[in-house]
Amino acid sequence: MIDGRVDAWQFSNRFFSFKIYSLAVRLEKVSVLSGRTAELPCDISPPPLDSLYLVLWYKNNSDFPIYKYDARRSRESYRQQQTQHDIHFQFDSHPEALLLLNNVGDHDEGIYRCRVDFGRSPTRNVLVQLTVVVPPGKIRIIEDNRQVSSVIGPYDEGAQLSLNCIVTGGRPRPEVSWWLDNKLVDHTYIGTSENVVQNVLVIPQLQRHHLHAILRCQASNYFGQSTIVSSVQLDLNLRPVWVAISGTEKPLSAGKSYTIECATGGSRPSANIHWYLHSIQQQAATERVTMDGRNTTSTLKLIPSAKDHDAELICSAFNPVMIPASSRNMWWRLLDVNFAPTTELELGRNLKPDSIVEGNDVYFECRIRCNPPPHRILWTHEGQNVRENSSAGVLMVEQSLVIRRVSRLHSGRYSCTAINTEGTGLSNTVQLRVMYQPICRPNQKFLYGVAKQETAVVRCQTDAIPPANSHRWAFNTSSSSEMTELTEGAGEVVQQGSVFSYSPQSDRDYGSLLCWARNDIGEQRDPCVYRIFLGVRPDPPTNCSVVNQTADAIEVWCRPGFDGGQSQQFQFEIFDTQSAVLLYNKSGRYPHLRVGNLESGVKLFIQVSAFNPRGRSALVPLEAYTIKIADKQTGE
Structure with missing residues (x-):
């Protein structure tokens, strides 16, 4: 006014x-x-x-x-x-x-x-x-060139919403505004023609609180008394809000079955759940949804293995009607899997297996993979436990075995065993090959009895790694300490030793043959000594006894005596004691005889002797008998 x-x-x-x-x-x-x-x-x-x-x-x-x-x-x-x-x-x-x-x-x-x-x-x-x-005549809400009303959507959470409110008619030009649940959110309107006004509402990102919210567009040009209204209600698809894994709080044991659950909530509609282990999707056992659809729980049956230790177990929850990348919510857990040891034995990395010589220091590394860590590590050499002995140079440091100043006795197969609460793990075997100078092989023939102008074939047998590749011979007479080097061509190398043919011609040719072998490591320190003497007849066999007497057979065992320096054989003679008839006569290389097809109940007299080219030994007498058949039946 x-x-x-x-x-x-x-x-x-x-x-x-x-x-x-x-x-x-x-x-x-x-x-x-x-x-x-x-x-x-x-x-x-x-x-x-x-x-x-x-x-x-x-x-x-x-x-x-x-x-x-x-x-x-x-x-x-x-x-x-x-x-x-x-x-x-x-x-x-x-x-x-x-x-x-x-x-x-x-x-x-x-x-x-x-x-x-x-x-x-x-x-x-x-x-x-x-x-x-004049009140506004008509009001419309437009989305993507189409009129909408009532409930609109569903829209994805985080998506942009754009609605255009168009009002026609009205004088003076009406004010067009947007209201969200009775709160003014947009009052910026423009006239596009003489009788058309519009207001474009843009919500850059729809949030969870927009679910079921009412958006109201109203036009008014007379102090609210000429207001027309059009409203829509928003429907949204919502992402999962939370995800949680249960059932992996304590360590798992490899090979055992476990039930692990993943729960999620906040999704609309209810979420789907996928499991991943080593980035590979796992098959879930069951999936259940609460009555109100808010929470989803998935159950996974898992039998973990050693390779699953420290692996990521992922539970991925996503809204099935939304784009997975925008609707996914994940929870992961590093698996703590207990498993028995797996071991691998290696020779020290700085060592060359084919170049280890006596006196070197060597070490083995036992590579162990297990959880929890091993509480005990065992070492074996040729199946026997190795014990720590610092004075002998055998040390055990963490997962390593150290042998200082190794000798040929340390050659052989090694292995390690690790033990933890889940079990025992045995490693592969590693062959240790210690190279050493030749040494004289024990238990070979060292005494050679030979007559003048006879030939003794002497074999110089040595142990060495690598094998001996040359030999040196010398002769030392019995009457003096004088030693004579023998010519290089006097001996013939055979296999792993040298064969030397020696023929004494006079008394001065009796004494000792000495042999030195050589390999890539060096020459033998102490020679092999072979005694050459005038041959004699052998000593009689010892410890002879009769065993396994039956109704028709007997068995005799003896120990060989000194062979007199030459190859010897053994002779067995069996007589019937009552008739003095020779029943059996046999010679052979070994002091052992078994005779069958004898008459039962017979008393026997046995003579055992040894002989070589120098003669026969004294006789060793034995008495024996075959069991009578009647006595045998009675005994049964």
Whole structure:
């Protein structure tokens, strides 16, 4: 409402233009919603000591009143038919009288002038500017060029939402705004044409709190009384909020079966669960969803192995209707798997297996993979336990076996065994080959009995790694300490030894043959000594006894005596004691005889002797018998 008082007042609008000359002009502004009743005020109260004569209402620049009231005729009033609706004038309204226009429309908009005449006072003019407000006509919510309403979606959590609210009609131009659950979120609207207004709402990322939220677009141009509304409710697909694995809190044992669970919640609709081990998807046993669909639990049957220790077990929960990359929520757990040791034995990396010589230091490394760590490590050499002996140079340091100043006795197969709470692990075997100078082989023939001008074939047998590749011979007579080197061509190398043919010609040719062997490591320190002497007949066999006497067979065992320096054989003679008849006579290389097909119940006399080219030994007598058949049956 604006008051203005001027001596000369001119008003113009799109409908008319006129000038009123008066002492005072008062301007009122009235807005009314189309279809409602407009109330146009006019002060008709007379000044003191005066009275009201006449009230006239004019519209715009018309010279004909649309309403007339003559107070001199006892309040009688009339109206001219220049309007399309009823006009009433309320005199008893306070503080001013009102002209009532019912069911106003666009055509009623304009400037109204109320002229009031008094008996003695000057005429009073009141101007009223009437504005008819036209409500917005239509409201629509548009998404992707289509109108939407009610429930829209579902949209993926995190996605962008863009809605356009388009309003047509309304005067003055309506305000278009967006509301989220009764909270104003966007009031930026633009007019795209004379009677179209729109407001584009953009939510960059939909959040969980937007689920079931109501977005309301409203248009208003008359203090909220001409508001039209269109609303939609949001439906969302939600990611899983949390994921948790249970059942792996304690160490697992390889080879045993375990039930592991993965639970997730917050997904809408309910989440699917995938298991991964070593980045390979595992087959879950069961999957269950709570009644409200909020939580999902997946059960995995797992039989872990040693290779699963420290591996990532991943539980991946995802919304099945959303893009997996954007809806996935994962939880992982490093598996703690206990397993028995697996061992691998290696010779020290800085050692060359084919170049180890007596006196070198060697070490073995037992590579162990197990969980928990081993509480005991055992070492074996040729199947026998190796014990730590620092004085002998055998040391055990963590997972290593150290042998200082190794000798040929340390050659052979080695292995290691690791033990933990889950079991025992035996390693492979590693062959240790210690190279050494030749040494004289024990238990070979060292005494050679030979007559003059006979030939003794002497074999020089040595042990060496690598084998001997040359030999040196010398002779030392019995009568003096003089030693004579023998020519290189005097001996013939055979296999791993040297064969030397020696023929004494006189008494001075009896003594000792000495042999030195040589290999890549060096020459033998102490020679092999072979005694050459005048051959004699052998000693008789010893410890002869009869064993395994049956009804038709006997068995005799003896130990060989000194062979006299030459190859010997053994002779067995069996006689019937009663008749003195020779029943059996046999010679052979070994002092052992078994004779069958004898008569039962016979007493026997046995003679055993040894002989060589120098003669026969003394006889060794034995008595024996075959068991009588009757006695045998009785014994049974």
